[in-house]
Amino acid sequence: MTAKPRSLIVGNWKMNGLRRSLAEIAQIAQGYDAKLRRDCELIVCPPVTLVYLAAKDAVGSRIAIGAQDCHIEASGAFTGEISAEMLADCGATTVIVGHSERRSYNAETDGDVKSKALAALRAGLMPIICVGETNSDREGGHTIAVIKRQLAGSVPGSADSEPIVVAYEPVWAIGTGLTPTHADIVEVHRFIHRELNALLGSHASPLRRVLYGGSVKPSNAKDILALEYVDGALIGGASLKAEDFLAIARAAPAPR
Ligand code: PEP
Secondary structure, three states, X not given: OOOOOOEEEEEEOOOOOOHHHHHHHHHHHHHOOHHHHHHEXXXXXXXXXXXXXXXXXXXXXXXXXXXXXXXOOOOOOOOOOOEHHHHHHOOOOEEEEOOHHHHHHOOOOHHHHHHHHHHHHHOOOEEEEEEOOOXXXXXXXXXXXXXXXXXXXXOOOOOOOOOEEEEEOOHHHOOOOOOOOHHHHHHHHHHHHHHHHHHHOOOOOOOEEEEEEOOOOHHHHHHHHOOOOOOEEEEOHHHOOHHHHHHHHHOXXXXX
Protein backbone atom coordinates (compact mmCIF):
# COMPACT_ATOMS: atom_id res chain seq x y z
CA MET A 1 0.00 0.00 0.00
CA THR A 2 1.38 3.39 -0.97
CA ALA A 3 0.82 6.52 1.16
CA LYS A 4 -2.32 8.55 0.46
CA PRO A 5 -1.59 12.25 0.56
CA ARG A 6 -4.34 14.87 0.74
CA SER A 7 -6.49 14.46 -2.40
CA LEU A 8 -6.41 17.19 -5.00
CA ILE A 9 -9.92 17.87 -6.32
CA VAL A 10 -10.09 20.16 -9.35
CA GLY A 11 -13.21 21.48 -11.05
CA ASN A 12 -13.10 22.25 -14.78
CA TRP A 13 -16.08 24.43 -15.65
CA LYS A 14 -15.22 24.42 -19.38
CA MET A 15 -17.19 27.13 -21.29
CA ASN A 16 -19.84 27.44 -18.59
CA GLY A 17 -20.51 30.20 -16.14
CA LEU A 18 -21.55 33.86 -16.03
CA ARG A 19 -20.84 36.25 -13.17
CA ARG A 20 -23.83 34.96 -11.25
CA SER A 21 -22.11 31.54 -11.14
CA LEU A 22 -19.54 33.02 -8.77
CA ALA A 23 -22.13 32.21 -6.09
CA GLU A 24 -21.30 28.51 -6.61
CA ILE A 25 -17.61 29.21 -5.90
CA ALA A 26 -18.59 31.21 -2.81
CA GLN A 27 -20.67 28.24 -1.65
CA ILE A 28 -17.74 25.86 -2.26
CA ALA A 29 -15.46 28.14 -0.25
CA GLN A 30 -18.01 28.28 2.55
CA GLY A 31 -18.36 24.49 2.64
CA TYR A 32 -14.59 23.94 2.70
CA ASP A 33 -14.52 23.27 6.42
CA ALA A 34 -11.72 22.03 8.68
CA LYS A 35 -12.35 18.33 7.92
CA LEU A 36 -12.33 18.92 4.17
CA ARG A 37 -9.18 21.02 4.45
CA ARG A 38 -7.51 18.10 6.23
CA ASP A 39 -8.54 15.60 3.54
CA CYS A 40 -8.33 17.54 0.31
CA GLU A 41 -7.14 20.56 -1.60
CA LEU A 42 -9.70 22.27 -3.84
CA ILE A 43 -9.15 24.17 -7.06
CA VAL A 44 -11.89 25.56 -9.31
CA CYS A 45 -11.08 26.44 -12.93
CA PRO A 46 -13.88 28.70 -14.24
CA PRO A 47 -13.81 30.27 -17.71
CA VAL A 48 -11.12 32.92 -18.03
CA THR A 49 -13.69 35.74 -17.82
CA LEU A 50 -14.31 34.78 -14.19
CA VAL A 51 -10.76 34.00 -13.05
CA TYR A 52 -9.96 37.46 -11.67
CA LEU A 53 -13.27 37.86 -9.82
CA ALA A 54 -13.23 34.30 -8.52
CA ALA A 55 -9.65 34.64 -7.26
CA LYS A 56 -10.48 37.97 -5.59
CA ASP A 57 -13.53 36.42 -3.89
CA ALA A 58 -11.55 33.34 -2.85
CA VAL A 59 -8.91 35.31 -0.93
CA GLY A 60 -8.83 33.95 2.61
CA SER A 61 -11.05 30.95 1.75
CA ARG A 62 -8.13 28.57 1.01
CA ILE A 63 -9.69 27.28 -2.20
CA ALA A 64 -7.58 28.10 -5.24
CA ILE A 65 -8.57 29.30 -8.68
CA GLY A 66 -7.14 28.02 -11.94
CA ALA A 67 -7.61 28.48 -15.68
CA GLN A 68 -8.28 26.02 -18.51
CA ASP A 69 -5.58 26.95 -21.03
CA CYS A 70 -2.75 29.41 -21.65
CA HIS A 71 -0.60 30.64 -24.52
CA ILE A 72 3.06 29.64 -24.72
CA GLU A 73 4.40 33.21 -24.90
CA ALA A 74 4.35 35.72 -22.06
CA SER A 75 3.06 38.58 -24.28
CA GLY A 76 3.03 39.73 -27.89
CA ALA A 77 1.00 39.93 -31.08
CA PHE A 78 -1.29 36.96 -30.47
CA THR A 79 -4.79 38.40 -30.77
CA GLY A 80 -7.31 36.79 -28.47
CA GLU A 81 -4.75 34.77 -26.53
CA ILE A 82 -4.09 34.81 -22.77
CA SER A 83 -0.65 34.17 -21.30
CA ALA A 84 0.22 32.24 -18.17
CA GLU A 85 1.66 35.47 -16.75
CA MET A 86 -1.72 37.19 -17.26
CA LEU A 87 -3.47 34.34 -15.45
CA ALA A 88 -1.01 34.55 -12.56
CA ASP A 89 -1.55 38.32 -12.48
CA CYS A 90 -5.31 37.67 -12.11
CA GLY A 91 -4.73 35.42 -9.10
CA ALA A 92 -4.76 31.98 -10.76
CA THR A 93 -2.40 29.42 -9.24
CA THR A 94 -2.99 26.61 -11.72
CA VAL A 95 -3.73 26.01 -15.37
CA ILE A 96 -5.10 22.94 -17.15
CA VAL A 97 -3.20 22.18 -20.37
CA GLY A 98 -3.83 19.62 -23.09
CA HIS A 99 -7.43 18.83 -22.19
CA SER A 100 -8.75 16.36 -24.77
CA GLU A 101 -11.27 18.95 -25.99
CA ARG A 102 -8.39 21.31 -26.82
CA ARG A 103 -6.33 18.50 -28.32
CA SER A 104 -9.25 17.60 -30.56
CA TYR A 105 -11.04 20.92 -31.35
CA ASN A 106 -7.87 23.06 -31.44
CA ALA A 107 -5.53 20.41 -32.87
CA GLU A 108 -3.11 20.79 -29.97
CA THR A 109 -0.17 18.42 -30.21
CA ASP A 110 1.90 16.93 -27.41
CA GLY A 111 4.58 19.50 -28.29
CA ASP A 112 2.09 22.36 -27.87
CA VAL A 113 1.00 20.93 -24.52
CA LYS A 114 4.59 20.68 -23.31
CA SER A 115 5.24 24.31 -24.34
CA LYS A 116 2.12 25.39 -22.44
CA ALA A 117 3.17 23.43 -19.35
CA LEU A 118 6.58 25.13 -19.51
CA ALA A 119 4.88 28.53 -19.90
CA ALA A 120 2.80 27.77 -16.80
CA LEU A 121 5.89 26.86 -14.76
CA ARG A 122 7.67 29.99 -16.02
CA ALA A 123 4.78 32.09 -14.68
CA GLY A 124 4.71 30.27 -11.35
CA LEU A 125 1.52 28.32 -12.13
CA MET A 126 1.04 24.61 -11.50
CA PRO A 127 0.24 22.89 -14.81
CA ILE A 128 -2.34 20.10 -14.88
CA ILE A 129 -1.38 18.13 -17.99
CA CYS A 130 -4.21 16.00 -19.40
CA VAL A 131 -3.61 12.70 -21.16
CA GLY A 132 -6.01 9.94 -22.14
CA GLU A 133 -6.80 7.36 -24.77
CA THR A 134 -9.75 7.38 -27.18
CA ASN A 135 -12.21 4.54 -27.34
CA SER A 136 -10.56 3.12 -30.44
CA ASP A 137 -7.14 3.24 -28.70
CA ARG A 138 -8.70 1.32 -25.84
CA GLU A 139 -10.45 -1.22 -28.00
CA GLY A 140 -7.22 -1.77 -29.91
CA GLY A 141 -5.36 -2.47 -26.65
CA HIS A 142 -3.18 0.63 -27.08
CA THR A 143 -4.02 2.52 -23.87
CA ILE A 144 -0.60 2.23 -22.22
CA ALA A 145 1.27 2.96 -25.45
CA VAL A 146 -0.84 6.08 -26.06
CA ILE A 147 -0.35 7.34 -22.51
CA LYS A 148 3.40 6.68 -22.72
CA ARG A 149 3.63 8.68 -25.96
CA GLN A 150 1.52 11.56 -24.60
CA LEU A 151 3.57 11.77 -21.40
CA ALA A 152 6.89 11.66 -23.26
CA GLY A 153 5.68 14.47 -25.55
CA SER A 154 3.73 16.64 -23.12
CA VAL A 155 5.57 16.55 -19.79
CA PRO A 156 8.50 18.94 -19.49
CA GLY A 157 11.35 16.67 -18.48
CA SER A 158 13.60 19.12 -16.74
CA ALA A 159 14.63 19.73 -13.17
CA ASP A 160 12.32 22.75 -13.11
CA SER A 161 9.22 20.72 -13.93
CA GLU A 162 7.55 20.68 -10.54
CA PRO A 163 4.98 21.14 -9.20
CA ILE A 164 3.39 19.00 -11.88
CA VAL A 165 0.03 17.30 -12.04
CA VAL A 166 -1.05 14.81 -14.68
CA ALA A 167 -4.75 14.14 -15.17
CA TYR A 168 -5.56 10.77 -16.68
CA GLU A 169 -8.79 11.37 -18.56
CA PRO A 170 -9.89 8.59 -20.92
CA VAL A 171 -11.55 10.51 -23.75
CA TRP A 172 -14.42 8.02 -23.90
CA ALA A 173 -15.18 8.60 -20.19
CA ILE A 174 -15.49 12.39 -20.38
CA GLY A 175 -19.10 13.52 -20.04
CA THR A 176 -20.44 10.05 -20.93
CA GLY A 177 -21.23 8.56 -17.53
CA LEU A 178 -18.78 5.75 -18.34
CA THR A 179 -15.66 5.02 -16.29
CA PRO A 180 -12.88 2.45 -16.63
CA THR A 181 -12.84 -0.47 -14.19
CA HIS A 182 -11.07 0.22 -10.92
CA ALA A 183 -8.33 -2.22 -11.96
CA ASP A 184 -7.79 -0.28 -15.20
CA ILE A 185 -7.64 3.05 -13.35
CA VAL A 186 -5.03 1.66 -10.93
CA GLU A 187 -2.98 0.13 -13.76
CA VAL A 188 -2.82 3.37 -15.74
CA HIS A 189 -2.13 5.53 -12.68
CA ARG A 190 0.66 3.23 -11.53
CA PHE A 191 2.13 3.44 -15.03
CA ILE A 192 1.91 7.25 -15.06
CA HIS A 193 3.63 7.51 -11.67
CA ARG A 194 6.44 5.28 -12.96
CA GLU A 195 6.82 7.28 -16.16
CA LEU A 196 6.94 10.53 -14.18
CA ASN A 197 9.62 9.04 -11.96
CA ALA A 198 11.60 8.18 -15.08
CA LEU A 199 11.06 11.63 -16.62
CA LEU A 200 11.51 13.78 -13.52
CA GLY A 201 13.62 11.65 -11.20
CA SER A 202 12.43 8.97 -8.84
CA HIS A 203 12.66 10.99 -5.61
CA ALA A 204 9.27 11.01 -3.93
CA SER A 205 7.71 14.41 -4.43
CA PRO A 206 4.50 15.65 -2.87
CA LEU A 207 4.39 18.12 -5.76
CA ARG A 208 3.87 15.34 -8.31
CA ARG A 209 0.30 14.08 -8.47
CA VAL A 210 -1.84 12.01 -10.81
CA LEU A 211 -5.57 12.70 -10.97
CA TYR A 212 -8.34 10.65 -12.51
CA GLY A 213 -10.89 12.47 -14.69
CA GLY A 214 -13.96 11.26 -16.58
CA SER A 215 -17.53 11.07 -15.25
CA VAL A 216 -16.59 11.40 -11.57
CA LYS A 217 -19.73 12.19 -9.57
CA PRO A 218 -20.81 12.07 -5.93
CA SER A 219 -21.97 8.46 -6.38
CA ASN A 220 -18.63 7.02 -7.61
CA ALA A 221 -16.10 9.44 -6.09
CA LYS A 222 -15.49 7.55 -2.85
CA ASP A 223 -14.42 4.33 -4.58
CA ILE A 224 -12.31 6.11 -7.21
CA LEU A 225 -10.53 8.44 -4.78
CA ALA A 226 -9.67 5.50 -2.51
CA LEU A 227 -7.79 3.68 -5.30
CA GLU A 228 -4.07 3.21 -4.99
CA TYR A 229 -1.98 5.66 -7.08
CA VAL A 230 -5.00 8.01 -7.50
CA ASP A 231 -4.07 11.37 -5.95
CA GLY A 232 -7.33 13.14 -6.67
CA ALA A 233 -9.79 13.92 -9.45
CA LEU A 234 -10.46 16.37 -12.27
CA ILE A 235 -14.19 16.96 -12.45
CA GLY A 236 -16.12 18.45 -15.37
CA GLY A 237 -19.93 18.41 -15.25
CA ALA A 238 -20.23 17.66 -11.54
CA SER A 239 -18.08 20.66 -10.61
CA LEU A 240 -20.68 23.17 -11.81
CA LYS A 241 -22.90 22.74 -8.76
CA ALA A 242 -21.29 23.52 -5.40
CA GLU A 243 -23.33 20.80 -3.73
CA ASP A 244 -22.02 18.08 -6.07
CA PHE A 245 -18.44 19.35 -6.02
CA LEU A 246 -18.45 19.43 -2.21
CA ALA A 247 -20.00 15.95 -2.08
CA ILE A 248 -17.11 14.67 -4.21
CA ALA A 249 -14.61 16.44 -1.94
CA ARG A 250 -16.26 14.89 1.12
CA ALA A 251 -15.72 11.45 -0.47
CA ALA A 252 -11.92 11.91 -0.35
CA PRO A 253 -10.17 9.47 1.97
CA ALA A 254 -8.34 10.75 5.03
CA PRO A 255 -4.62 11.10 4.24
CA ARG A 256 -2.40 8.33 5.60
C1 PEP B 1 -13.36 16.90 -18.00
O1 PEP B 1 -13.82 17.38 -19.02
O2 PEP B 1 -12.23 17.23 -17.59
C2 PEP B 1 -14.18 15.93 -17.27
C3 PEP B 1 -13.59 15.13 -16.43
O3 PEP B 1 -15.53 15.94 -17.54
P1 PEP B 1 -16.69 15.07 -16.81
O4 PEP B 1 -16.38 15.02 -15.35
O5 PEP B 1 -17.94 15.82 -17.11
O6 PEP B 1 -16.65 13.71 -17.43
